[in-house]
Amino acid sequence: MTTSTTAPRTRLPRTDLEILPLNLGGNTFGWTSDRETSFAVLDAFLAAGGTFIDTADVYAAWAEGSEGGDSETVLGEWLTARGNRDHVVLATKVGAKPSHQGLAADTVDAALDESLARLRTDHVDLYYFHYDDEDVAIAEQVRIADGLVRSGRVRHIGLSNYSVERMREWFEVATREGLTVPVAIQPHYNLLARAGFEQGYAAIAREYEVAVLPYFALASGLLTGKYRTAADLEGRARKGMVQDLLTEDALTVIDALVEIADSRGTAPATIALAWLLAKGVTAPIASASTPEQLPALLEATALELTADEAAALDRASAPFA
Numbered sequence: 001m002t003t004s005t006t007a008p009r010t011r012l013p014r015t016d017l018e019i020l021p022l023n024l025g026g027n028t029f030g031w032t033s034d035r036e037t038s039f040a041v042l043d044a045f046l047a048a049g050g051t052f053i054d055t056a057d058v059y060a061a062w063a064e065g066s067e068g069g070d071s072e073t074v075l076g077e078w079l080t081a082r083g084n085r086d087h088v089v090l091a092t093k094v095g096a097k098p099s100h101q102g103l104a105a106d107t108v109d110a111a112l113d114e115s116l117a118r119l120r121t122d123h124v125d126l127y128y129f130h131y132d133d134e135d136v137a138i139a140e141q142v143r144i145a146d147g148l149v150r151s152g153r154v155r156h157i158g159l160s161n162y163s164v165e166r167m168r169e170w171f172e173v174a175t176r177e178g179l180t181v182p183v184a185i186q187p188h189y190n191l192l193a194r195a196g197f198e199q200g201y202a203a204i205a206r207e208y209e210v211a212v213l214p215y216f217a218l219a220s221g222l223l224t225g226k227y228r229t230a231a232d233l234e235g236r237a238r239k240g241m242v243q244d245l246l247t248e249d250a251l252t253v254i255d256a257l258v259e260i261a262d263s264r265g266t267a268p269a270t271i272a273l274a275w276l277l278a279k280g281v282t283a284p285i286a287s288a289s290t291p292e293q294l295p296a297l298l299e300a301t302a303l304e305l306t307a308d309e310a311a312a313l314d315r316a317s318a319p320f321a
Contacts, residue, residue, distance in 0.1 A: 004156060013183060020052065022139075024042075028288070038078065040291045045049065056072075068097040072118035079120055090119065092115050105140075126157075126184060127148060129158075130159070130160055140182045144179055171207075187214050190216055197212075213282055271313075273300035
C-alpha cells in the first residue's frame with residue numbers, strides 16, 4: 001500500500017494547477033499494465049497525494065496489435081469509474097498517433113476530439129504538441145494551439161520533441177502575437193541524457209517561465225538499477241529501449257546511484273528523480289507498471305540530496321553532459 005507523502009505542492013508556472021512534483025507516466029496503461037493493474041496504480045497514486053497524470057494518443061501504438069489510444073481509454077474508464085476528474089491534472093498529446101500524424105489544423109482538431117472521447121472528459125488540462133511538424137509553419141502551429149484553448153477543450157499548451165530553434169520560435173511568435181504561450185516543455189532529460197536540456201532547452205524554460213516535465217526520467221528503467229547486464233534485459237518489454245544505453249559510462253552512474261541509495265536506505269530510482277528535482281525540474285515523469293513500484297517514485301518528492309550527493313552524481317554523469 002502506498003502511503004501519503006508529505007512533499008510540498010508545486011504550481012505549474014502561469015497556471016492555477018497545483019501538483020505533487022511527480023508526473024505519473026501513463027505509457028504503461030494498456031501495455032505492460034492491464035486494466036485492473038492500471039486502476040490499482042492510479043488509485044495508489046492518488047491515495048498518496050499525486051494528481052498529475054501524463055498520457056498521449058499514441059500510447060501504446062508500438063505494441064503488437066495496437067494503433068494507439070490504449071492508455072487514454074484505460075484512463076477514461078478509470079476517471080469515470082472513480083468520478084474523480086476534478087481531482088486530476090490531465091495531460092495528453094497529439095501528433096504521433098498513426099491515424100493522426102502531424103499538426104495540420106484538421107488533424108489536430110480531430111485527434112483532440114477523439115482523445116477527449118477516450119478520456120471521457122470535455123477538456124484536458126495540458127495538451128502537448130508531441131512532435132514538431134516542419135510542414136506546418138510555427139506561426140500556424142501557434143494559431144492552431146490558441147484556437148484549441150479558446151474552444152475550451154484545452155486549458156494549457158505544452159511542447160515536446162522540437163529543436164531548440166523551432167521551440168524558441170514558438171515562444172517568440174506566441175508572445176509577440178499575444179496568443180497562447182506554452183506553460184510546459186517535455187524534454188528528454190535524465191542522468192544519462194543531460195546535454196540536450198542543459199545546453200539548449202533550459203535557457204528557454206528560464207526565459208519564458210515554463211514548467212520542465214522531462215520524459216525518460218529513469219532512462220526507461222535503467223536508472224532503477226535493476227538492469228546491470230545484457231542478461232537482465234532478456235524477456236523484458238523495455239529491452240529494445242534499454243539495451244543500447246547499457247554502457248560502461250552508464251554503469252558508472254548506476255554505481256553512484258546505488259551507493260547513495262544504500263546510504264540513504266532508499267532506492268536508486270528515488271535518488272535519480274531527486275537529482276532531477278535538485279536541478280530545478282518541475283516534476284519528472286515516471287511510470288509504474290505495478291503499485292509496488294510507486295513508493296520509490298513518490299519518495300523522491302520529499303527527499304533532498306545533499307550538495308555532496310548531487311556533486312557525486314554530476315561527476316559520474318559528466319560524460320553525458
